[in-house]
Amino acid sequence: MGLNEAMPVQLEKGCQGLTENRRSLGLYLHVPFCSRPCDYCAFYQVQSDRQGILDYIEGVSREIEILNCDQGIDTCFWGGGTPSLLPAGDLEKLCRLIVDGFGRPRLEWTVEMAPSSVKADKLQILKDCGVNRVSLGIQSLDEGMLDSLGRPHSPKQVLSAYDLIKSFEFDSVNIDLMFAIPGQTPEQLSEDLRNAVALEPDHISTYCLTFEEDTALYVKLSQGKVSIDQELEEQLYRLIWEKLGEAGYEQYEISNYAKPGKQCLHNLNTWRMNEWMGVGPSAASQYKGVRSSNPSDLDKWRDNIDKGLRGTEDRVFLSDDLLLEDSVIFGLRMNEGVDCQLLAQRFDSSKIGQFQERLDTLVADGLGDRSGQHYTLSDKGRLVADAVGAELVGIL
Ligand SMILES: C[S@@+](CC[C@H](N)C(=O)[O-])C[C@H]1O[C@@H](n2cnc3c(N)ncnc32)[C@H](O)[C@@H]1O
Ligand code: SF4
Numbered sequence: 001m002g003l004n005e006a007m008p009v010q011l012e013k014g015c016q017g018l019t020e021n022r023r024s025l026g027l028y029l030h031v032p033f034c035s036r037p038c039d040y041c042a043f044y045q046v047q048s049d050r051q052g053i054l055d056y057i058e059g060v061s062r063e064i065e066i067l068n069c070d071q072g073i074d075t076c077f078w079g080g081g082t083p084s085l086l087p088a089g090d091l092e093k094l095c096r097l098i099v100d101g102f103g104r105p106r107l108e109w110t111v112e113m114a115p116s117s118v119k120a121d122k123l124q125i126l127k128d129c130g131v132n133r134v135s136l137g138i139q140s141l142d143e144g145m146l147d148s149l150g151r152p153h154s155p156k157q158v159l160s161a162y163d164l165i166k167s168f169e170f171d172s173v174n175i176d177l178m179f180a181i182p183g184q185t186p187e188q189l190s191e192d193l194r195n196a197v198a199l200e201p202d203h204i205s206t207y208c209l210t211f212e213e214d215t216a217l218y219v220k221l222s223q224g225k226v227s228i229d230q231e232l233e234e235q236l237y238r239l240i241w242e243k244l245g246e247a248g249y250e251q252y253e254i255s256n257y258a259k260p261g262k263q264c265l266h267n268l269n270t271w272r273m274n275e276w277m278g279v280g281p282s283a284a285s286q287y288k289g290v291r292s293s294n295p296s297d298l299d300k301w302r303d304n305i306d307k308g309l310r311g312t313e314d315r316v317f318l319s320d321d322l323l324l325e326d327s328v329i330f331g332l333r334m335n336e337g338v339d340c341q342l343l344a345q346r347f348d349s350s351k352i353g354q355f356q357e358r359l360d361t362l363v364a365d366g367l368g369d370r371s372g373q374h375y376t377l378s379d380k381g382r383l384v385a386d387a388v389g390a391e392l393v394g395i396l
Contacts, residue, residue, distance in 0.1 A: 026073060029283070030282050034081055055302060063280070083113065088124075182217070
């Protein structure tokens with residue numbers, strides 16, 4: 001399916017087999033609690049206490065009321081923070097709020113989990129409520145690498161959490177891996193990949209470590225205690241392409257690999273510049289013509305919600321120019337690439353022409369490939385995808 005084709009949406013029970021060509025709608029819920037921050041992570045998260053969790057759940061309930069969404073959702077994704085840190089009873093409350101507010105997601109419902117908080121009672125509740133995909137933050141199966149990342153679990157804990165998740169037979173299980181971890185050699189990454197593939201998840205996300213400001217690893221970087229080696233990063237990227245490809249995982253986005261038919265629909269919906277609502281502190285939305293975020297602060301978010309306000313930060317009205325620009329940038333990050341004929345069904349073709357000039361330059365520089373009106377990044381281009389994206393900003 002091409003970049004800007006509306007994702008055909010499978011209708012609910014009773015109408016199975018029918019498809020409807022409308023743009024799909026996602027819901028992202030940010031659950032901002034972690035036991036302690038990992039050394040690399042800049043996602044908004046705080047340590048949880050009972051009252052904080054209860055206030056959060058109340059806030060989610062009110063935010064859903066404010067949204068007053070009159071259409072069902074196709075995908076739902078709970079990220080964090082660590083959704084699995086919540087006790088089973090709280091997970092159930094959140095599930096009910098989602099189902100009461102939007103109905104069960106029609107296609108996919110993912111919940112992120114961290115190995116040290118995976119428990120059978122939580123998995124049972126999630127499964128019973130309709131969650132059909134679990135994403136486990138493994139990062140590495142090497143004790144030394146987990147230590148360098150400041151992860152609070154051992155490889156043994158990772159394996160038992162994974163086995164428990166598998167025993168619940170969700171439709172899909174993703175594992176997150178990180179690479180270019182300080183001190184990591186290609187041999188160590190190969191071993192991690194071998195061990196990860198042996199677990200047989202149907203989806204693997206592989207993230208190159210980024211040194212985010214205000215993290216413990218960033219401080220180490222600025223003190224010269226660790227360093228970035230771009231040549232090694234490139235070698236590790238290529239290693240991942242090779243090893244995961246050999247194991248039957250198809251790359252469909254810079255950081256994402258899946259067995260056939262197991263791509264994450266929620267993320268595809270986002271990258272294809274469809275709509276999604278974000279609920280919870282720091283959650284971003286692209287909904288009803290506006291892109292916006294909630295404050296990355298539980299108290300500020302709750303104050304806003306109590307006043308009936310959401311999406312108060314970084315508000316931008318979604319012009320066609322902005323959507324076209326992002327469709328091209330995010331389209332190139334996906335292996336499906338950018339199909340200018342399909343884009344022309346949604347956007348002004350003279351503006352698409354302006355992008356094509358730049359895309360042709362990428363092709364001439366060996367960073368992209370062109371077939372008719374269809375552009376993809378070459379291997380060389382994929383290694384510098386962030387820089388390619390930056391080049392495409394502000395063309396219109
Ligand atoms: C919200 S976390 C995942 C869920 C859970 N909190 C956990 O840590 O297991 C999302 C994922 O983003 C990735 N990530 C976070 N910070 C990163 C960074 N600085 N560089 C690369 N990947 C990062 C990690 O792979 C992590 O699993
Ligand atoms: S990686 Fe996950 S567990 Fe670690 S701080 Fe970030 S959100 Fe929390």
